[in-house]
Amino acid sequence: MRRAIGLMSGTSLDGVDVALIETDGETVRVERSHNGYLEPLGPTGYRAYSDDDRALLRQALIDAEAVTERSERPGCLPEAEDLVTRLHAEAVENFLAENGLSAADIDVIGFHGQTVVHRPDQKMSVQIGDGAALSRRLGIKVVSDLRNADIEAGGQGAPLVPVFHRALAQASGFTDSLGILNIGGVANATLIARDGTILAFDTGPGNALIDDWMRERTGHALDDNGRTAARGRPDEPLLAWLLIHPFFSRKPPKSLDRNWFSHKLAGQLSTEDGAATLTAFTARAVARALDHASDPPTRWIVAGGGARNGELLRQLNYYLRAEITTADAIGWSSAFLEAQAFAYLAVRSLEGLPITFPSTTGVSQAITGGVLARPEG
Ligand SMILES: Nc1ncnc2c1ncn2[C@@H]1O[C@H](COP(=O)(O)OP(=O)(O)OP(=O)(O)O)[C@@H](O)[C@H]1O
C-alpha cells in the first residue's frame, strides 16, 4: 500500500481540496466502524481561494480562449499558473503540518491543476499548475497532467474519477447496479452495472450556471441549499429548449467544458424562476443519463457541492426514480471524493495501470496517463 495525497481544484473555482488515502492502485484501504459504516479514508484539508485569487482564475479562463497550442500561456495565464502552483504547495504544507506528517511519509501526490481549456474535439485539454515546481518545493513525487495521454489517444480526457468510483463501490460491498453522480461546476456520472462494467460521462452542467446566476443577480456565490430555486418555478418551454441541445442525446462517453452553457440562457426570468430553471436543467440533464444505461441504477450516490443543494436533490429524487443517498450518508466524502480520486490515479499512474477506458472517455483502449516529476528533477 502506498500513501498518496490527491489535490483537486475544480471548475467551481472555490479552492484546493486535499485528501490522503492508502492504496496499491487497485484496492483502496477502507475501515469499517462497529456498525458497518465506512470510516473516512484518510484526513482531508482545504485551502479556499480569496476573492482576488478567484478573479485571477476567472480571467485565466477568459484569456485561455486564445490558446491554440497546449503549451501557450497568453494573457494572465503565467501569473495564474504560478498562483495555482503556490496555493497547492501551501495547501499541502498546511495539511502535512495539521496532521503531524512530513514529506517522507508521502509516496506520491496526484495534482489535477486548474482546467482552463477543455476541447477534446480539438485534442486539447489544459490544466495549469507546474508539477515539477510543486515536486521540488515539497520534496515529494508529483503526478500531474493526467488528461493529456487520453486526449492524445483520441479520448475525451474526462471524466477520470470513474475507476476510483468503482474501486470505492467494490470496497463498500455494493453489488447492485449503482450510479455515482458528482455535481461540481459540471456534473459527471459513473454507472456501474451488476456485472461490474462501467459507463461514465459528463451529464451536463452542475452548479456552475446556478452559481453564475446567483452571483449576477444577488452577489451571493451560490444558492444555499437551493432556497432561491425552491421559491421559483422552472420555465418549462425554456427548459425543453435547453434540453434539445445535441450534447444530451449524444452517445457517451462525452465530456463538457464549463463554458459550453451559460447562465445568461435564463436572462429575462426573475431571480427565483431563473434559479429554479437552471437547477431543473441540471437535474433533468442527469436524468437523460438513464437513456444510456444498460442496467439502470437502483441506487444513486450523490457527491460534490451539489449534494448540499436540497432543492437539487429533491428534483433528482423525482426524475431519477431510484434511491438517492449523499456520499456523506454512506461514509464516503461528498467534498473530497475527487481529491481522493486523484490520489488513487497518481498511484495507478506510478504502477503503470490504466486510468481511462473506452467506456469512460471513449479512448480506443485502456491506457495509463500522467506525468511524473521527482523532487531531484
Ligand atoms: N450549501 C450549499 N448549497 C448549495 N450549493 C452548494 C452548497 N455548498 C456548495 N455548493 C455548490 O457546490 C459547488 C462546489 O462544488 P465542488 O467543490 O464539488 O465543485 P468543483 O470540484 O469545483 O467542480 P468540478 O467537480 O466540476 O470540478 C459550489 O460552487 C456551489 O455551487
Ligand SMILES: CC(=O)N[C@H]1[C@@H]2OC[C@@H](O2)[C@@H](O)[C@@H]1O[C@H](C)C(=O)O
Ligand atoms: C476537463 C475537466 O476538468 N473536467 C472536469 C469537470 O468537473 C466535473 C467534470 O467536468 C469532469 O469531467 C472533470 O473532473 C472530474 C474530476 C473527472 O475528470 O472525473
